[in-house]
Amino acid sequence: MPWKNQGGGPWGSGPKGPWGSGPQSPGPRPPDLEDLLRRGQDRLQSLLPGGHMSAMGILLILVAALAIWGLSGFFRVQPDELGVVLRFGKYVRDEGPGLRYHLPYPIETVLLPKALRVSTISIGTATVVDSSRRARSSRSIPEESLMLTGDENIVDVDFAVLWRIKPNGAGDFLFNIQNPEGTVKAVAESAMRDVIGRSEIQPILTGARSNIENAVQEMMQKILDGYGSGIQVQQVQLQKVDPPQQVIDSFRDVQAARADFERLQNEAQTYANRIIPDARGRASQIVQNAEGYKEQAVAEAKGQSARFLKVYDEYKKAPGVTRERIYLETMERILGGSEKLVMDSGGSQGVVPYLPLNELSPRRTPPAAPQTQSGGNR
Numbered sequence: 001m002p003w004k005n006q007g008g009g010p011w012g013s014g015p016k017g018p019w020g021s022g023p024q025s026p027g028p029r030p031p032d033l034e035d036l037l038r039r040g041q042d043r044l045q046s047l048l049p050g051g052h053m054s055a056m057g058i059l060l061i062l063v064a065a066l067a068i069w070g071l072s073g074f075f076r077v078q079p080d081e082l083g084v085v086l087r088f089g090k091y092v093r094d095e096g097p098g099l100r101y102h103l104p105y106p107i108e109t110v111l112l113p114k115a116l117r118v119s120t121i122s123i124g125t126a127t128v129v130d131s132s133r134r135a136r137s138s139r140s141i142p143e144e145s146l147m148l149t150g151d152e153n154i155v156d157v158d159f160a161v162l163w164r165i166k167p168n169g170a171g172d173f174l175f176n177i178q179n180p181e182g183t184v185k186a187v188a189e190s191a192m193r194d195v196i197g198r199s200e201i202q203p204i205l206t207g208a209r210s211n212i213e214n215a216v217q218e219m220m221q222k223i224l225d226g227y228g229s230g231i232q233v234q235q236v237q238l239q240k241v242d243p244p245q246q247v248i249d250s251f252r253d254v255q256a257a258r259a260d261f262e263r264l265q266n267e268a269q270t271y272a273n274r275i276i277p278d279a280r281g282r283a284s285q286i287v288q289n290a291e292g293y294k295e296q297a298v299a300e301a302k303g304q305s306a307r308f309l310k311v312y313d314e315y316k317k318a319p320g321v322t323r324e325r326i327y328l329e330t331m332e333r334i335l336g337g338s339e340k341l342v343m344d345s346g347g348s349q350g351v352v353p354y355l356p357l358n359e360l361s362p363r364r365t366p367p368a369a370p371q372t373q374s375g376g377n378r
Contacts, residue, residue: 046324073104073110082115084170091171111174115165118234121185123192124158125239146244147193153201156242159213161188161220169230176228184224184231191219201243205255209238 047296075085076099083095087108095102095110102108124145125138145156163184165173177183199208213236220233243251248261 043351062133069104073108075100075102075110080114080117082110082165082170084111084113084174085109086111091175093277094170113165113170113174115170115173118162118164119181121161121163121181121188122158122239123161123185123189124156144189146263149196149204150198151200154215154244155196155201155204156240156244157192157196157238158217158240159188159192160237160239160266161185162237163231164234166232169232172228172230176230178233183204183227183229184220184233187220187223188216188236191216191223193221202258204241205243205251206258211242213238353366 001242067274075083075096077097079097081097083102084091084093084101085102085108087103088106089109092108097116100110124141126141128137128139140158142156145158147155149155161184173180192212195212196204204212217233219237220236224231224233242248256319311322311326353377
């Protein structure tokens with residue numbers, strides 16, 4: 001006999017129950033559970049053959065229920081998902097994309113994390129959606145982006161982290177961490193602050209971006225593996241690395257000066273690369289000319305000494321003849337190219353002595369003389 005809140009109940013008159021008085025004003029009463037069960041039984045008996053619950057009817061009901069229960073194990077895994085099958089709450093296997101099957105509940109259940117999708121987390125910026133204009137804009141978050149460098153400067157760093165679940169890490173991803181996105185974001189910010197804190201501001205602003213990205217990625221992966229998170233960091237991308245807004249103009253002036261310095265240094269190096277090989281070539285040419293002159297002088301000296309020794313050997317054999325020959329060769333060499341004037345020392349009668357002044361003076365090219373008629377000799 002079901003209990004009903006009637007006036008003659010054990011808790012006095014009025015609509016009362018075991019946890020106090022009921023509502024004061026009459027309202028809709030809750031459905032009677034026994035009445036619902038009785039109606040369901042009557043409807044089921046009307047569907048069965050003979051109008052009463054026979055053994056065959058019960059068997060058909062059980063078979064139908066068993067078939068429905070068995071078919072409930074089919075599930076579909078989307079292309080970017082991974083099916084993680086649990087048996088009584090314990091991880092047993094993974095299922096790839098497609099139509100799959102697991103033992104019906106409560107024996108086995110399935111979880112469908114987005115294991116094959118690469119997710120992106122931004123640090124230092126947030127996306128703001130304007131519903132009225134249907135537009136998106138970025139908003140800077142200084143408490144995430146402002147970081148202290150190793151040389152005690154402040155730098156504004158915005159970066160993004162691309163991550164996904166490891167191929168065999170879906171179980172760790174589901175059961176070892178509670179908030180995957182928050183964990184990845186906290187680890188990324190911590191790793192970036194650590195790397196920036198060990199670096200100077202000038203390399204950070206110029207050419208050390210690739211090294212910073214690699215260092216942050218390695219540190220993040222090491223920390224996440226220590227957590228057993230089952231997360232793989234695909235890439236770390238530095239989006240903006242600037243000084244704080246208050247001093248950005250001064251930093252740009254410094255960078256421009258450094259760029260000019262490097263440009264002038266490169267121009268000087270180019271000039272040196274052009275001049276030094278030329279000077280080395282000229283020096284090598286001079287050294288080679290000197291070596292050639294040296295070899296020539298030595299060869300001539302050796303030839304003259306050998307000639308002198310041969311003449312000396314001949315002189316020892318015939319001193320008089322050799323002396324006379326040397327004298328004649330020397331006089332021939334000296335007088336061979338000079339003008340010669342033969343004078344008769346006896347003096348001839350009737351001949352006026354003749355002194356050729358023009359012949360004795362240094363020879364010059366005479367000017368062109370005018371043509372005259374030929375005359376007799378005086």
